[in-house]
Amino acid sequence: MRILHTSDWHIGRSFHGNSTLDALEQVLDELVAQVREHSVDVVIVAGDVFDSSMPAADCYGVLTRALTGIRETSARVVVTSGNHDSAARLGFLAPLLEDGVHVLTDAAVVGTPITLSDEHGPVHFYGVPYLEPALVRRTWPEVTLRTQGQVVGHAMSLVNADRAERGGRSVAIAHCFAAGVEPTPQLEREVRQDLRQGSLDVVPLSDFKGPDYVALGHIHGRAELAPQIRYSGAPLHYSFGEAHKPRGSWLVDLDADGVSDIAWLDLPVPRRLTVLRGELEDLLENPALDAHIDDWICAVLTDRLPQREPMRRLRERFPYCATIDLQPERDGEAADTRTYRERVGRGVPDPQVIDDFLDHVRRGERASDDERQLLADVISEHRAQATA
Structure with missing residues (x-):
């Protein structure tokens, strides 16, 4: 079975106020061409299909055309929801979709796979959508769930319990921040604001042991955390911090024993x-x-x-x-990295307050001697009026 692992389409995201819909549609057209060229059997979209929980009408058109193009190649599609998607909106039509397009958004069915078959037998696809701890506690009330790490760990325990019972090959799909990705300032902007860069919201790689392949989404850059645990990243560059990172998807081949080959397919940069x-x-x-x-x-x-x-x-x-x-x-001395508020504390003389303000707004250009004299005259006159 040949699988194409993609994620984080973010349909509807703007780039510094500019629409990305046309560029994304161009890239997704190329992705469909790759599905056809490489005889892909299953396309995975590991979360963040849309950029908003309430996407505009033209965003649905982009998604519809992409899914239609993939299905016309005879490939099947497995989609999970991410933190930018509304799981309810993305998933409410799932029962009505044509055979071959599977949308997995419901925490209650985590651990129940979509099973597809090839000449070697069944392959079980387990979707773990982005799961808010506060929302899934009612689904799993018997478990302590306060962090993303605890939630995904419990979800993967359900996946592995089902795997042990069913046997056969398996693929897990998750949307989370997994350990092993280097935390950089740009990465902090890529992940959702409520995912803190501490250990509490990081999912250990050990939680993903078991499936033959783990397709991750949430991080916009390509990453290999382990030979069979990978992020594909987003198909477009959505920030200048991503400019050096390639855009594309992972092409994963499964034989009778599991993963036999993984290759990277580049996507064009419009x-x-x-x-x-x-x-x-x-x-x-x-x-x-x-x-x-x-x-x-x-x-x-x-x-x-x-x-x-x-x-x-x-x-x-x-x-x-x-x-x-x-x-x-700045020439000479090193720049003062303090904010203006940090520079201006109690006890700072008024002339110094103004001098620091000019240094701040002028980006290193303090008051000249003539300006200092003028400011001293104004301050003296103001004080005289205040005490009169």
Whole structure:
């Protein structure tokens, strides 16, 4: 049996205010072509099909066309819900879907597989959708469930108990943050805000032992946590922090004894993501940057002082400039990384408060001698009026 492991489509997500629907549909068309070219039997979508619990109408069209294209190749589809999806909305039509499209969103049926067969016999697909601890306690009241780790651990115990009874080959599908992914600032933005980067909400890899293959979703970059436990990542780049990560899916072959081969299939990148760093005038005039005119651009401006209309001017040269990050470079002493509020505490003289404020808003440019004298005169006059 040949399986294509994908996840985190996030249909409907914007990219710095720009729609991604057309780009995603282009990529999903290529995914369908790969399903046909490689004679895939089963396509897995491991959660976060939509980016919102209430997707817009055109998002459903993108999903419908993708699923229809996959089914036209004769491949079957197994979908689970993620933290961005509404399990109820994604799953309410599941009983009415055509044979060959399976949507798994209900915690009550975790441990009950979708069983598909090939020439070697049955393969059991166990879906573990994203499960909120507060919502599944009523489903499993006999178990202490306060964290994602406890919830997924219990779900996998149900999966493994059923596996032991049924026998045969098996694939688990889960949407969670599993141990083994390096916690970086960008990764913290990829995971849901209520998934804290502490040990309480991390699922140990040991919980995923048992199935022949574990298809994970939730992390947007490709990751191999163990030979048979992997994240496929998202099919599009949804942030500049992901720009260096390839987009694609895992092609997994099962023979009579389990996994026989795993290969990576790249997906196209409709528009490259590029980070350009420098002073505004250099970014506007440097001819070497012509190669990036059609890229999505994050402009990191190092000017010491704020520049006039930087986004408008950048977009005149780079039409797809999506965001600006101000990182002024300072000469001499190291930059003070404290916030303005942290600098201004009780007992700080008024002239120092104002000087620190100017240093903060001017990105390292403090008051000049003339400005200090003017400020001293204004402060003195204000105090005189206050005490009169």
